[in-house]
Amino acid sequence: MSQPNVVLHVADVHKRFGGLHALADIDLQVEEGQTHAIIGPNGAGKSTLLNVIIGKLPPSSGQVVFDGTVLTGRKPYQINQLGIARVFQTPEIFGDLSVLHNVMIPALAKRDGAFKLNMFRSLDSETGIREEAEHMLEDVGMLGRREMAAGSLSRGDKRRMELAMCLIQHPRLLLLDEPTAGMSRHDTNTTIELLKKIKSRGMTKVIIEHDMHVVFSLADKISVLAQGRIIADGTPDQVRGNPKVQEAYLGGAH
Amino acid sequence: MAAMPRNDLLLFAGFTLAVLTMPIWLAPFGAAYPDLLQRFMIFGIFAVGFNILFGLTGYLSFGHAAFFGVGSYAAVWSFKLLSLDVIPAMIFAIIVSGLFALVIGYISLRRSGIYFSILTLAFAQMSYNMAYSVLTPITNGETGLQLTQSDPRHLDSALAATVVGQPIPTLLGQSLGGFSGFYFCAGFLIIAFFLAQRITGSPFGMMLKGIKTNQTRMHYTGFNTKPYTLAAFVISGMYAGLAGALLAVTDPLAGAERMQWTASGEVVLMTILGGAGTLVGPVIGAWLIKYFENIFSAINDGILRRFFDFLPDGVDSAMVTVASKFVGEGWFLTLGLVFVIIVIFLPGGIMEGVRRIAHLFNRAPKAPGKANPQPQPAE
Numbered sequence: 001m002s003q004p005n006v007v008l009h010v011a012d013v014h015k016r017f018g019g020l021h022a023l024a025d026i027d028l029q030v031e032e033g034q035t036h037a038i039i040g041p042n043g044a045g046k047s048t049l050l051n052v053i054i055g056k057l058p059p060s061s062g063q064v065v066f067d068g069t070v071l072t073g074r075k076p077y078q079i080n081q082l083g084i085a086r087v088f089q090t091p092e093i094f095g096d097l098s099v100l101h102n103v104m105i106p107a108l109a110k111r112d113g114a115f116k117l118n119m120f121r122s123l124d125s126e127t128g129i130r131e132e133a134e135h136m137l138e139d140v141g142m143l144g145r146r147e148m149a150a151g152s153l154s155r156g157d158k159r160r161m162e163l164a165m166c167l168i169q170h171p172r173l174l175l176l177d178e179p180t181a182g183m184s185r186h187d188t189n190t191t192i193e194l195l196k197k198i199k200s201r202g203m204t205k206v207i208i209e210h211d212m213h214v215v216f217s218l219a220d221k222i223s224v225l226a227q228g229r230i231i232a233d234g235t236p237d238q239v240r241g242n243p244k245v246q247e248a249y250l251g252g253a254h
Numbered sequence: 255m256a257a258m259p260r261n262d263l264l265l266f267a268g269f270t271l272a273v274l275t276m277p278i279w280l281a282p283f284g285a286a287y288p289d290l291l292q293r294f295m296i297f298g299i300f301a302v303g304f305n306i307l308f309g310l311t312g313y314l315s316f317g318h319a320a321f322f323g324v325g326s327y328a329a330v331w332s333f334k335l336l337s338l339d340v341i342p343a344m345i346f347a348i349i350v351s352g353l354f355a356l357v358i359g360y361i362s363l364r365r366s367g368i369y370f371s372i373l374t375l376a377f378a379q380m381s382y383n384m385a386y387s388v389l390t391p392i393t394n395g396e397t398g399l400q401l402t403q404s405d406p407r408h409l410d411s412a413l414a415a416t417v418v419g420q421p422i423p424t425l426l427g428q429s430l431g432g433f434s435g436f437y438f439c440a441g442f443l444i445i446a447f448f449l450a451q452r453i454t455g456s457p458f459g460m461m462l463k464g465i466k467t468n469q470t471r472m473h474y475t476g477f478n479t480k481p482y483t484l485a486a487f488v489i490s491g492m493y494a495g496l497a498g499a500l501l502a503v504t505d506p507l508a509g510a511e512r513m514q515w516t517a518s519g520e521v522v523l524m525t526i527l528g529g530a531g532t533l534v535g536p537v538i539g540a541w542l543i544k545y546f547e548n549i550f551s552a553i554n555d556g557i558l559r560r561f562f563d564f565l566p567d568g569v570d571s572a573m574v575t576v577a578s579k580f581v582g583e584g585w586f587l588t589l590g591l592v593f594v595i596i597v598i599f600l601p602g603g604i605m606e607g608v609r610r611i612a613h614l615f616n617r618a619p620k621a622p623g624k625a626n627p628q629p630q631p632a633e
Contacts, residue, residue, distance in 0.1 A: 054474070075473070075478075076473040077474075095468070105472075115482065119453045122455050123460055
């Protein structure tokens with residue numbers, strides 16, 4: 001059996017908030033090119049886990065390793081520059097700027113790094129970046145809205161634009177925090193279609209999701225989190241058939 | 255220049271023309287005399303620079319008068335130690351205020367929002383008090399720093415240039431009194447505006463807007479925002495220093511009151527009144543405030559009594575009593591009132607008013623983020 005290439009390794013992570021053991025003994029391996037879903041009931045520690053991975057919260061013990069580099073202790077911008085992009089539960093976008101500029105900014109971050117005193121060049125002369133952004137917007141079906149202020153978009157369109165902002169950086173790992181939360185059925189379906197489309201590009205994804213329909217239509221592997229612990233790990237079919245999962249999550253929720 | 259978009263070029267050309275012809279079009283308003291025009295230029299520069307930090311980046315500094323004052327002191331010291339020529343004084347003032355802004359900015363930018371504002375205010379008040387007390391050997395305390403016949407002026411004496419009578423700053427030997435002083439300051443305002451326009455339209459400028467709009471997203475997009483905000487802080491500090499130095503050229507007596515918090519507050523008002531985040535708004539705000547300050551602070555009870563003369567006895571003296579609170583020394587009361595009205599009804603400042611009126615005439619929607627970025631309400 002050939003050893004699969006592990007891109008992200010969450011190794012023995014604990015996180016305590018005062019007396020609350022939010023994450024206990026988490027060991028998670030995400031393999032290259034896979035879509036790995038983390039599911040679990042409310043308060044299971046899903047968002048905490050994501051925040052530990054992305055560097056927003058330091059773990060109480062243990063570490064997160066991305067492709068041989070220890071992420072623990074690094075700042076979010078450094079983690080992004082290593083090739084990890086994140087989609088938030090509530091889209092984090094530049095509401096006052098145009099859709100096109102929203103997508104150009106991450107492209108510039110990818111090209112110019114964390115800081116560049118680039119003040120004597122006109123943005124209009126960045127034709128390469130602009131074309132790249134327009135291609136990306138075309139991919140997510142939003143080219144027609146490029147001049148709109150991003151803040152005035154619908155929830156679904158904000159999410160699509162945020163995905164475009166992440167994808168334009170060609171991240172090696174994409175983290176999605178409940179990408180369809182608060183969306184209508186229609187917006188949820190278009191988002192699933194879009195995520196399936198991205199999947200064919202071979203990008204590794206970690207997805208946190210509530211919606212079982214979303215999880216089972218996207219994930220290659222599922223880890224089930226309950227009360228801060230991973231109680232099950234495996235393919236969607238394995239997880240679906242696992243009695244512990246049914247008791248902790250599926251049974252309770254459905 | 256060639257790379258400049260057409261809209262920007264038009265705006266810049268229009269602005270340059272409006273500034274250079276001010277002595278003509280301001281004549282009917284009684285404002286076309288050099289002393290006031292110079293103030294228009296100086297505070298225009300101050301506001302343009304302040305807007306880079308506040309309007310573009312979203313960091314509200316309540317201590318920018320410190321850099322203005324430092325620029326004034328640095329310029330006067332250059333006149334005293336180096337030369338009466340204004341060019342070394344300008345360069346020296348910009349460098350010194352930039353370094354000063356680097357230190358204060360580095361510390362203040364460890365916080366954001368209200369804490370950042372309070373830190374800048376605290377630093378400015380510290381500078382002001384130090385200028386009055388312990389730094390008297392540098393600032394000459396309450397009297398203010400001034401030029402004297404006996405100043406060393408090493409550069410001038412090396413060139414064997416001598417000064418007869420009271421020394422005054424010059425440009426290549428030419429005096430800068432009257433309209434030549436105005437055109438000198440106008441040149442700097444035009445350059446300052448041009449640079450601000452370039453910064454606004456550059457990738458760097460867009461990062462500043464990104465920081466203002468959503469700093470969290472900037473972090474997760476891979477940007478280290480600290481050097482961006484620090485660069486914006488230092489640039490706006492240098493603008494303030496340049497403005498302070500120009501004030502020292504017109505009036506070579508630098509006093510600590512230029513660093514007081516009221517002076518810091520004034521540039522905030524100018525920027526918000528005109529329209530924070532727009533390019534021309536802060537300049538217009540600065541001009542309006544300086545213009546009305548000039549008018550209102552000159553009105554005294556005698557003028558008011560003549561104005562209300564047509565009213566019956568008793569009523570007119572009551573009117574004079576009320577109105578006198580708003581003029582002369584009480585000008586700040588009027589300013590405060592105008593400011594409250596603007597913030598409530600036109601949070602985007604005068605530029606928003608202009609845009610609303612233009613919108614009534616021109617229904618075609620405009621693309622966002624072109625020549626004038628959308629103004630943001632004050633934070």
